[in-house]
Amino acid sequence: MTYKRGSAVIPAGKLLALGFTLAVLLIFSITVFAAPKRVATAKPGNCAACHGQEKVFSPSHVDTKEMAYKDCLGCHEKTGPQKLQGKLPGSHLHRLRDINCEKCHGKAKKAGEVKMKQCLTCHDADKLAEKTAKVKPENPHTSPHYGTSLDCNLCHHQHQKSENYCNQCHKYDFTVP
Amino acid sequence: MKDDTEEKGGLTRRGFLKSTGGAAAVAGMTVGGLAVGTGEAAAATGPMPKKWNETYDVVVIGSGFAGLAAAIEAKNAGASAVVIEKMAVHGGNSIINGGDFCAPGTKLQKEAGVQDSPDLMYNDMMKAGLYLNHPELARTVADQAKDALEWCENYIGAKFTRLNFHGGHSVKRANQTANASGSEVVNKMLGKARALGIEVQTRTKMVRFIANKDGRIVGIEVRTGYKFPDEKSGKTAYIKARKAVILTSGGFSEDLKLRQIEDPRLTDKFGTTNQPGATGEALLAACMAGAMDVQMDWIQLGPWTSPDEKGFGHVPLFCERLVGYGPMIDPVKGKRFFKETGNRKERADAIILLGHPVIIMGDSYSVPKQVFPRALEKGLESGAVKKFDTLEALAKNYNIPLSALQQEIARWNSFVEKKKDDDFDCMIFKDARPTAAPPFYAARLWPKVHHTMGGLVIDKNAQVFGLDFKPLKGLYAAGEVTGGVHGAVRLGGVAMADCLVFGRIAGKNAAKEKSWG
Known part of the structure; x- marks a missing residue:
């Protein structure tokens, strides 16, 4: 028996094999590269503590296990093309700078959602807007629509990839830490 | 206007849609039909x-102009009120x-010596709307x-500092906010609402209306913690509306499925200016709950948008500050092709008919004088507007035949001199001068979906009507979600007027309803 897709004809055996490979890949990726463990006590440079065997760096990257933030800056200059901002999730940048889980999530047993008010205890919205006033093509921290009132978490996700909320309607090429 | 009256088994298309509730006929025909047939809403x-x-007492859906105005008026009339908003941020399209x-008859008009009246504004709305407007609504x-404008100024604290013209109006009557954005009004209304103790709950999406056995709307089902556009996100909750629900959820320009049911031309080839x-x-x-809809297939494209930038x-x-000051040119022929001060529909149709983007241009007199500096x-900066030292350079950039362009500009300039356009009857403003002083500025134009004129049937009290032509008790609506105010074409600057006027009416009347329980 064969299945037609467009003009190509794929034998049933090959389809099965393909399906099997995909299934194995899926199971493999779920088990080995499961969501990182978020070990509160792990040293920030020790990727394996949370990520296990998952290869989070290219093979040529130096071992970061014992590194602190200032060591990273040796290669990843803050203003250069290699900057960490936009490359690492926000939580990693925070951890590298000694902001541990508790400082945002409090002492609750199970970490809950962090409200914007918490972010503002360190990051003053107006000062932030001043700091990024010259970013082109627009200042990402204030707008004619919302001023400085937008929730930080619309863009700056801590445990997943950040996003550029402005790009819903605009086309701004921002690096979003 | 085209007329679809082809007979199909004794039913006309329009007649059929009207009798079953337009979009509801497609989206939930059996549901809407049954509700009417049996009276079991x-x-x-x-x-x-x-x-x-x-x-x-009052539950408002949507946090734009109409919703916030409704909530504030309801609260001031003694009702408790809440505003829910499905998006992560408040303001909808109003804030952009x-x-x-x-x-008509505003302070800014008086300062500028503009003679205007409600009658003149009404006539302009009706004419542009091809007289399909529900007269009572347009009149309101x-x-x-x-x-409503003075309420925004005096009570809300919004500032209006400039008088503008929009195509299709007889006079300059657009009172522009100090920051050239609706946010001036939205954010100040939000501040006022909060000061009055009205909560605005974002990420809260209305899922369905809830009616009692008499068909009266008594509340809504929502999803709290909703993350647009993930329909599985959030948790179910029920909000009771003792007096009324006010629907101010805006239009459906970004709804590809619905807009193509109403106007099949509006495929994904057309961008939008909307959030x-x-x-x-x-x-x-609302249609599923028994509300009637009207004129859903009149969907407006903005003729002033650019293919060289995203969104609005x-x-x-x-563009809009230059019409009546500078010419609009078809780059293929190097000629004007339409009345620059025509209404949105006329202009968008004319551009679509040409089939390619056109140019709007001005010079070093008209552009700095007319265009908001930041916009320019x-x-x-983005490259959507370009500056040229000579007409030759402009023609070269857009591949316009130079001699044709030069002749056309000379002809346009002769019209500007005598303040009368013999070719297209463009309105030429008193302070317009010939387009002759370099540098020249230009931008390409290609229409984008902007506003949906159709929506729920309301009366002048903002009360929603059902498919039985009777008030759908407990449901009010205002703003772009309603239909009939603008008929075939909404004129520029009338959305704010519509939303603020009817939002306030809806809020006041909802507060007057008797509590059902």
Whole structure:
């Protein structure tokens, strides 16, 4: 028996094999590269503590296990093309700078959602807007629509990839830490 | 206007849609049909919840101009009120709107020596609307726009500092906010609402209306913690509305499925000027609860948008300030092709008919004088607006035949000199001068979906009507989610007037309803 897709004809055996490979890949990726463990006590440079065997760096990257933030800056200059901002999730940048889980999530047993008010205890919205006033093509921290009132978490996700909320309607090429 | 009266088994298309509730006919025909046929609207809106999670007198859906105005008026009339908003941020399209509020007889008009009246504004709205406007609704907007504007100034604290013209109006009557954005009004209304103790709950999406056995709307089912556009996100909750629900959920320009049912030409080839949440599910939910819709297939394209930037962008602010001062050119022929001060529909249709983007241009007199400096600066930065030292350079950039362009500009300039356009009857303003002083500025134009004129049927009290032509008790609506105010074409700057006028009316009347329980 064969299945037609467009003009190509794929034998049933090959389809099965393909399906099997995909299934194995899926199971493999779920088990080995499961969501990182978020070990509160792990040293920030020790990727394996949370990520296990998952290869989070290219093979040529130096071992970061014992590194602190200032060591990273040796290669990843803050203003250069290699900057960490936009490359690492926000939580990693925070951890590298000694902001541990508790400082945002409090002492609750199970970490809950962090409200914007918490972010503002360190990051003053107006000062932030001043700091990024010259970013082109627009200042990402204030707008004619919302001023400085937008929730930080619309863009700056801590445990997943950040996003550029402005790009819903605009086309701004921002690096979003 | 085209007329679809082809007979199909004794039913005309329009007649059929009207009798079954337009979009609801497609989206939930059996549901809407049954509700009307048997009078059991509760069946169409699903079961009553065992328990209400929250209770208010008035529940407002949507946090744009109309919603915030409605909530504030309801509260000031003594009702408790809440505003729910499905998006993560408040303001909907209103907060990205250009801030032009059309009203007749305003302070800014008097300062500029402009003679205007509610009658003139009404006539302009009706003419542009091809007289399809529901006269009573258009009349209400024209009559009450000035009062609504003054309410925004005096009570809300919004500032209006400039008088603008929009195509299709007889006079300059668009009162522009100080920051050239609707945010001036939205954010100040939000501040006022909060000061009055009205909560605005974002990420809260209305799923369905809830009616009692008499078909009266008594509340809504929502998803709290909703993350647009993930329909599985959030948790179910029920909000009881003791007096009324006010639907101010906006239009459906971003709803590809619904807009193509209404106007099949509007495929994904057309971008929009709207925020991504401008979809039609709340409107359809009202239809499923028995509300009637009207003129859903009149969907407006903005003729002033640019293919060289995303969304609304900066070019509309460039283009609309230049009409009546500089010419619009078809680059293929190097000639003008339409009345620059024509209404949105006429101009968008003319551009679509040509089949390619056109040019709007001005010179070093008209552009700095007319265009909001920031819009010009940002347009130039992004490249959507370009600056040229000579007409030759402009022609070369857009591949326009030079001699044809030179002749056309000379002809346009002769019209400007005598303030009369013999070719297209463009309105030429008193202070317009020939387009002759370099540098020249230009931008390309290609239409984008902007506003959906159709929506729920309301009366002058903002009361929604059902498919039985009777008030659908407990449901009010205002703003772009309603239909009939603008007929075939909404004129520029009249959306703010519509939303503020009817939002306030809806809020006041909802507060007057008797509590059902």
